[in-house]
Amino acid sequence: xxxxxxxxxxxxxxxxxxxxxxxxxxxxxxxxxxxxxxxxxxxxxxxxxxxxxxxxxxxxxxxxxxxxxxxxxxxxxxxxxxxxxxxxxxxxxxxxxxxxxxxxxxxxxxxxxxxxxxxxxxxxxxxxxxxxxxxxxxxxxxxxxxxxxxxxxxxxxxxxxxxxxxxxxxxxxxxxxxxxxxxxxxxxxxxxxxxxxxxxxxxxxxxxxxxxxxxxxxxxxxxxxxxxxxxxxxxxxxxxxxxxxxxxxxxxxxxxxxxxxxxxx
Amino acid sequence: xxxxxxxxxxxxxxxxxxxxxxxxxxxxxxxxxxxxxxxxxxxxxxxxxxxxxxxxxxxxxxxxxxxxxxxxxxxxxxxxxxxxxxxxxxxxxxxxxxxxxxxxxxxxxxxxxxxxxxxxxxxxxxxxxxxxxxxxxxxxxxxxxxxxxxxxxxxxxxxxxxxxxxxxxxxxxxxxxxxxxxxxxxxxxxxxxxxxxxxxxxxxxxxxxxxxxxxxxxxxxxxxxxxxxxxxxxxxxxxxxxxxxxxxxxxxxxxxxxxxxxxxx
Numbered sequence: 232x233x234x235x236x237x238x239x240x241x242x243x244x245x246x247x248x249x250x251x252x253x254x255x256x257x258x259x260x261x262x263x264x265x266x267x268x269x270x271x272x273x274x275x276x277x278x279x280x281x282x283x284x285x286x287x288x289x290x291x292x293x294x295x296x297x298x299x300x301x302x303x304x305x306x307x308x309x310x311x312x313x314x315x316x317x318x319x320x321x322x323x324x325x326x327x328x329x330x331x332x333x334x335x336x337x338x339x340x341x342x343x344x345x346x347x348x349x350x351x352x353x354x355x356x357x358x359x360x361x362x363x364x365x366x367x368x369x370x371x372x373x374x375x376x377x378x379x380x381x382x383x384x385x386x387x388x389x390x391x392x393x394x395x396x397x398x399x400x401x402x403x404x405x406x407x408x409x410x411x412x413x414x415x416x417x418x419x420x421x422x423x424x425x426x427x428x429x430x431x432x433x434x435x436x437x438x439x440x441x442x443x444x445x446x447x448x449x450x451x452x453x454x455x456x457x458x459x460x461x462x463x464x465x466x467x468x469x470x471x472x473x474x475x476x477x478x479x480x481x482x483x484x485x486x487x488x489x490x491x492x493x494x495x496x
Numbered sequence: 497x498x499x500x501x502x503x504x505x506x507x508x509x510x511x512x513x514x515x516x517x518x519x520x521x522x523x524x525x526x527x528x529x530x531x532x533x534x535x536x537x538x539x540x541x542x543x544x545x546x547x548x549x550x551x552x553x554x555x556x557x558x559x560x561x562x563x564x565x566x567x568x569x570x571x572x573x574x575x576x577x578x579x580x581x582x583x584x585x586x587x588x589x590x591x592x593x594x595x596x597x598x599x600x601x602x603x604x605x606x607x608x609x610x611x612x613x614x615x616x617x618x619x620x621x622x623x624x625x626x627x628x629x630x631x632x633x634x635x636x637x638x639x640x641x642x643x644x645x646x647x648x649x650x651x652x653x654x655x656x657x658x659x660x661x662x663x664x665x666x667x668x669x670x671x672x673x674x675x676x677x678x679x680x681x682x683x684x685x686x687x688x689x690x691x692x693x694x695x696x697x698x699x700x701x702x703x704x705x706x707x708x709x710x711x712x713x714x715x716x717x718x719x720x721x722x723x724x725x726x727x728x729x730x731x732x733x734x735x736x737x738x739x740x741x742x743x744x745x746x747x748x749x750x751x752x753x754x755x756x757x758x759x760x761x
Contacts, residue, residue: 275544278544279540279543279544279547282544282547282548282551283547283562286547286551286559286562287562294551297551297552299654389564389565418683418761496683496761
């Protein structure tokens, strides 16, 4: 067991080293068994508003760790550098996406007091779904998970407001309850679905046109199941006109040294 | 069921009204079935450090709600006034306890931007213990729960540091596993014990001299069981020399309108 654990941490380290060296690509399926995290980095002046936004909206924004101001490190992977070890970053100014870059070192120098927030990711429970015999379509098809900005507002905090972003997985009708139960055992990484079935009820007009990520096949007999998504902070950055932020690019997550099982309730 | 629920919320309202009118006394057993919360109020300048301290130490500091700066209200009991509706408050200056008062209105006027944090309380799972036939000694004996400052440091955050405070309940050896399992189902209100058995291992020399609250009887065959306690923020206020804070007095909690069952995982 200890051997297994050591080996998978080495996979996480190798993946981060590869991203640091310039590799770009979605992280779904990379370093299986290790928790992946969403990233949002804000100046210290915005850090309380954001941490409060996360506290008030724990399903889309479950906080796994917060760096000290100015530090690009995290207890979730002590040897990692958050400026370089994700495959792809987004730079935001005044709520607008201005660049996607494979290295955030230059952007990180613009403020001396940046605070990095690592937010849970639904990839953590996908392995448990697969283990239960539930196909995760975007993994099976080698695509990025489809994500949608829905019409449900998050509870605002200070200067931050915005709607929720959800990820969608099509699940055979007979396994939807299982998928809800299994994901519900991981409350620290979005937990149970926020919506099951009719997309229009949450303001999604066309499943084939996600706001982030790739569309996926929906087979006859499958129901679209929606989970709160860690891209929600990016929607808040946009809606609130945050002056400066660095985030991961959707689907291009931070790979930690923490096993998925650590977030099993 | 709806009738029952309405009635118990009325008990919570009546208790708050009584404290507002000047009644002073511990809240254990008051408005049964309604969640009680620890209170810590800090100037906005300290709010990020504290919210981060809570995020990094979720067992002793599970955040149930945070007020907007300057607002003495909470979603946990929309008609309550946090300045008056607790039975007893403590006022802290430069890390020292300077007063205990039944009304915090005057202290609250000293800063325009106070932020109130409501932290989960182990009283929430006590009803579940009693329901399972496990006597909760301090309730049975009509005393305040005994609390101890232990030698285990919390993870620091910004300017805040300090050791953990634990509450203790003596449990018959044959029911300790049950007590751990039952409380573990309430992760948002301290969850499972942090220590079971030998008090010296966590730096407690004399169980009969708690740092907060009252000592309780320990009968032959009973094991002391220790849970993380929401008085931990007061220990951080002391250890860190926080310039100004208002807290509840230990055992004199804020009674919310939220049923205990809401925090059952």
